[in-house]
Each structure stands twice: as C-alpha cells, then as structure tokens.
Amino acid sequence: MHKTITLNINGRDYFVSIKSSDTLQDVLRDKLGLTGTKKGCELGVCGACTVIIDGKTMNSCIILAETVQGKKIETIEGIKKDTDLHPIQKSFVEHGAIQCGYCTPGMIMSAKALIDKNPKPTRDEIKEGLSGNICRCTGYTKIIEAVEDWQKFKRSGAKIKHEDDLDKFQTVGKSMPRVDAYDKVTGSAKYTGDFKFPGMLVGKILKR
Amino acid sequence: MKIPGIKLHNAADLANACSLLEKYGESAKALAGGTDLVVDLKQKRAVFEHIVVLGGIAGLDEIKLRKGILQIGALTSLASLAESRIIKKHLPALSDAASTMATPQVRNMGTIGGNVAMAVPSADLPPTLIAANARIITDSPTGSRIIPIREFFTGPRKTVLGAAELIREIEIDVPPANSGLSYKKFQLRNSAALAVVGVAASLVVEDGKISDACIVLGAVAPTPLIAVKASRSLIGAKPDFEAFANAGKIACEEGKPISDIRGSKEFRCRLIGVLTRRALEEANGRIRTAPKRRKN
Numbered sequence: 001m002h003k004t005i006t007l008n009i010n011g012r013d014y015f016v017s018i019k020s021s022d023t024l025q026d027v028l029r030d031k032l033g034l035t036g037t038k039k040g041c042e043l044g045v046c047g048a049c050t051v052i053i054d055g056k057t058m059n060s061c062i063i064l065a066e067t068v069q070g071k072k073i074e075t076i077e078g079i080k081k082d083t084d085l086h087p088i089q090k091s092f093v094e095h096g097a098i099q100c101g102y103c104t105p106g107m108i109m110s111a112k113a114l115i116d117k118n119p120k121p122t123r124d125e126i127k128e129g130l131s132g133n134i135c136r137c138t139g140y141t142k143i144i145e146a147v148e149d150w151q152k153f154k155r156s157g158a159k160i161k162h163e164d165d166l167d168k169f170q171t172v173g174k175s176m177p178r179v180d181a182y183d184k185v186t187g188s189a190k191y192t193g194d195f196k197f198p199g200m201l202v203g204k205i206l207k208r
Numbered sequence: 209m210k211i212p213g214i215k216l217h218n219a220a221d222l223a224n225a226c227s228l229l230e231k232y233g234e235s236a237k238a239l240a241g242g243t244d245l246v247v248d249l250k251q252k253r254a255v256f257e258h259i260v261v262l263g264g265i266a267g268l269d270e271i272k273l274r275k276g277i278l279q280i281g282a283l284t285s286l287a288s289l290a291e292s293r294i295i296k297k298h299l300p301a302l303s304d305a306a307s308t309m310a311t312p313q314v315r316n317m318g319t320i321g322g323n324v325a326m327a328v329p330s331a332d333l334p335p336t337l338i339a340a341n342a343r344i345i346t347d348s349p350t351g352s353r354i355i356p357i358r359e360f361f362t363g364p365r366k367t368v369l370g371a372a373e374l375i376r377e378i379e380i381d382v383p384p385a386n387s388g389l390s391y392k393k394f395q396l397r398n399s400a401a402l403a404v405v406g407v408a409a410s411l412v413v414e415d416g417k418i419s420d421a422c423i424v425l426g427a428v429a430p431t432p433l434i435a436v437k438a439s440r441s442l443i444g445a446k447p448d449f450e451a452f453a454n455a456g457k458i459a460c461e462e463g464k465p466i467s468d469i470r471g472s473k474e475f476r477c478r479l480i481g482v483l484t485r486r487a488l489e490e491a492n493g494r495i496r497t498a499p500k501r502r503k504n
Binding site for chain 2 (some may be wrong): 001002019020021023043045047052053056057058059062063066067082110128131132134155
C-alpha cells in the first residue's frame with residue numbers, strides 16, 4: 001500500500017509516494033534520483049549510505065523513510081553552495097582522497113558532521129569520526145589528511161591548486177586533481193547501480 | 209534487499225505503544241533505533257506485520273540525575289550515553305561501554321532500551337548495568353513494574369518482558385565514592401565489531417580492603433553472566449594486582465563460551481582472565497576516596 005509523505009531534504013520539501021517498508025535509502029535513490037547516497041552493505045555497517053539527520057550521521061539503509069518525516073535530512077547533493085564546492089569537498093579533491101569514489105559521499109557526510117561540531121578535530125577524532133565508513137581501496141591516509149586540512153578551503157571562492165591551469169591546459173609536470181574528482185565528491189558520478197532506464201531489466205546472480 | 213509488507217503505527221506515548229502491541233499481538237514489534245530490527249526485517253530473520261514506532265514519543269531520551277539516582281530514558285541514543293557529562297562523571301564505565309559499540313552512525317540511532325531489550329549475548333551495555341545494579345522500569349497495559357536487571361535476561365534474545373511490555377527507563381543508584389566500576393571489551397577491530405568478550409567489574413573498598421565486588425561477563429554465555437566465585441574471592445582482600453589476577457583466573461573457569469567466527473572457546477577463556485584483571489584495576493583506580501586514612 002502506498003502513502004504520500006513529506007521529507008525535508010537539503011532544505012526542500014519533497015512529497016513522495018512510498019511504501020511503509022521503503023528505507024530512506026530506497027526513497028532517496030529510487031524515488032528522488034539522489035543516487036549520491038550509495039548502496040553498499042544495505043545492513044548499516046559500511047557507511048556508504050550515510051546521510052545527516054538533524055545534525056547526526058545515520059545509515060539511510062536501515063531507516064524506514066516514514067519515520068524521518070519532519071526531520072532535516074542532508075545528503076551529499078546538498079552540501080555544496082550553488083556551484084562552489086563545500087570546503088571539505090575541495091579538500092578531498094586537492095588531497096586526492098578519492099580512488100574508486102564509492103565510499104566518498106559517505107565519508108564526506110561523516111566528515112561534514114564532524115567538523116560542523118568540532119571545526120578543529122585531532123587526527124584521532126577524525127579517525128573516530130570516520131570509523132563508520134569503510135573504504136575498500138584502502139585510501140584512509142589521504143582521507144584523514146583531507147579532513148585535517150579542510151580549513152584551508154574555508155574562504156569562499158578558495159581554489160584547488162592548479163584549478164585555473166586545468167582550463168589553460170598547463171598541466172604538464174604538475175600534480176592535478178583526478179579528472180572525475182568533482183563528480184565523485186558531489187555524488188554525481190554514476191556507478192552501475194545508479195543507472196535507470198525505462199523498462200530496465202535487472203539481473204541477479206543466484207548462487208547455490 | 210527489500211522488507212516484506214509492513215504497516216507502521218506511530219505511538220503517541222508509551223501507553224499507546226503498549227496497547228498497539230497488545231492489539232496486534234505476535235504480528236507486532238516495537239521499533240526504537242531500528243539498528244537491529246530493520247536489519248532483521250531486511251534479512252527476513254524476523255517477520256512482523258505491524259511495527260509500532262516509538263521514535264515520536266517525547267521525553268524518553270533524557271538522562272537525569274535525581275536524588276542520587278541516574279534516570280536514563282529508554283530512547284537515549286548510544287551516542288548520548290557515550291557523550292553525556294552526567295554519565296561520564298557518575299558512571300564512566302557505561303559511557304565507555306557505549307562508545308565501543310558499532311559505528312558513529314549506529315550509535316546515533318541505536319538506543320539503550322533497544323540494546324537491553326534485544327538481549328543479544330554479546331551486547332555491551334548489560335554487563336555494566338548488571339554490575340551497577342540497574343533497575344529496568346517498564347510499562348504495559350497491566351501497569352508499570354520495576355525489574356532488577358539481574359532478573360531480566362533469560363536467554364539469547366530472551367527477556368522477562370511481556371509481549372506488550374516496554375522499557376520506559378533505566379535507573380541506577382549513583383555508586384558511592386568508595387566504589388569504582390569499569391568495562392573492558394576485546395573486539396577484532398576498533399569499529400563495527402561485536403565483543404569477543406566483555407567484562408564489567410565493580411569494587412567497593414573500605415578501610416583498605418574490598419568489601420564488595422561484582423564481575424559480570426558478556427559474550428561468553430547465553431546471557432550476561434555474574435562470575436560469582438571470582439567476585440567472592442575478592443571480598444576481604446587488598447585491592448592489588450595479585451587479588452585481581454587471581455579473580456581473573458577464577459572467572460576463566462566460570463565463563464561458558466562457545467567457539468564462533470570471532471574466537472575459539474579457549475581464546476575466550478584466556479580473554480576472560482585478562483579482561484577481568486584489567487577491569488578490576490581500572491575500577492580500583494576510579495575509587496575516589498582514599499581507602500586508608502593518612503597519618504600526619
């Protein structure tokens with residue numbers, strides 16, 4: 001049975017028709033197309049689906065959507081201001097704290113919640129703050145460094161090193177941000193599970 | 209991973225939640241933080257048609273100190289428990305236990321009431337609550353009752369709670385100054401890991417000697433287990449390494465661990481000894497009044 005609920009996501013009210021069994025992750029990704037919130041373990045362990053609800057990080061895969069009406073939900077799509085990346089996103093780009101990028105939105109949400117509460121976290125506090133986000137490329141060091149360094153990008157309009165050079169094709173001999181970094185820190189990068197086509201057929205591997 | 213069809217009922221207050229649970233009987237379950245229940249529903253380990261949502265009930269997530277009694281609302285999150293100034297000051301072992309649990313995200317969602325009511329053998333809060341002699345205050349359609357936590361757990365995921373009975377609050381008398389409490393846990397990682405063994409220990413010291421002690425073992429039996437002999441061995445002894453190590457040795461023999469993916473029976477038995485000693489040492493360090501009077 002479907003019912004219509006209102007969810008406040010990134011400062012905007014969405015009226016959405018759901019089933020009571022839908023998780024917040026299902027609604028964000030399948031109903032609203034906000035696929036920056038990733039689908040990993042689906043059991044509240046890996047942190048890929050991390051969103052911020054009333055200032056606190058939570059795993060959207062184990063939250064029933066209906067239970068978060070009236071709360072302020074922030075997702076990776078909502079943290080940049082207009083076209084300007086959030087300082088923590090810039091810091092991730094600058095530090096190369098991204099490999100495959102699948103854990104990145106969740107990492108950034110945890111990092112944002114941490115610095116909102118504690119703008120100058122110690123290394124140990126950062127590790128603790130990100131301890132619910134698993135990166136299987138094993139790139140934790142750069143991620144921790146990116147969070148440590150975020151204040152450098154706090155000034156609005158602060159630029160990532162060599163950002164202008166990229167436009168001028170003056171990149172030889174310089175360490176540049178990876179080409180897909182912007183898409184990966186904003187959640188707009190598309191992975192296989194994020195595509196949706198009309199009449200799409202979904203296959204599943206069945207194991208004995 | 210989809211959850212089969214469910215119907216949610218938002219409880220206005222605890223009495224309403226209890227009557228909804230009574231009305232729908234076995235097809236209903238209460239939902240607090242959901243970190244266990246939603247996972248169980250997804251994996252189809254649990255099937256319920258009616259979910260009674262407790263999250264909207266006001267006033268159940270508060271930590272208060274009244275007349276020497278800590279009152280912790282059932283919906284208090286594990287994160288609040290870990291960060292609470294009141295708990296850190298009066299019962300630091302409980303905030304330590306909460307802070308070792310799961311991940312920051314899960315601690316923001318999971319509740320003390322849920323952790324206690326789910327009665328998972330490896331749960332981190334029950335050993336400390338038992339060592340602190342907590343009382344579980346419940347509501348049900350037949351009224352309220354106070355259950356000493358020592359009588360609460362009856363088996364893995366089993367408690368004395370009735371089908372329409374819910375935890376309202378957990379009460380703990382603030383431990384006296386000449387006592388100390390500690391929780392030590394061994395886990396395979398520092399995050400997102402269940403206890404391989406957890407040990408809570410409390411000590412009361414009078415005139416330089418231990419007058420009361422309680423050692424509670426977690427994750428080594430179907431329910432949290434009070435190591436009676438080990439606790440008794442400490443009475444009358446000086447609070448020193450020797451007494452603590454000896455209590456650890458005795459506790460090893462009292463645990464009834466099984467071998468599983470997190471560790472073998474033998475490994476767990478060894479851990480009981482080490483963690484018991486460490487918990488007793490930390491508990492002793494937390495005793496605030498000097499056990500002996502200084503001679504001038």
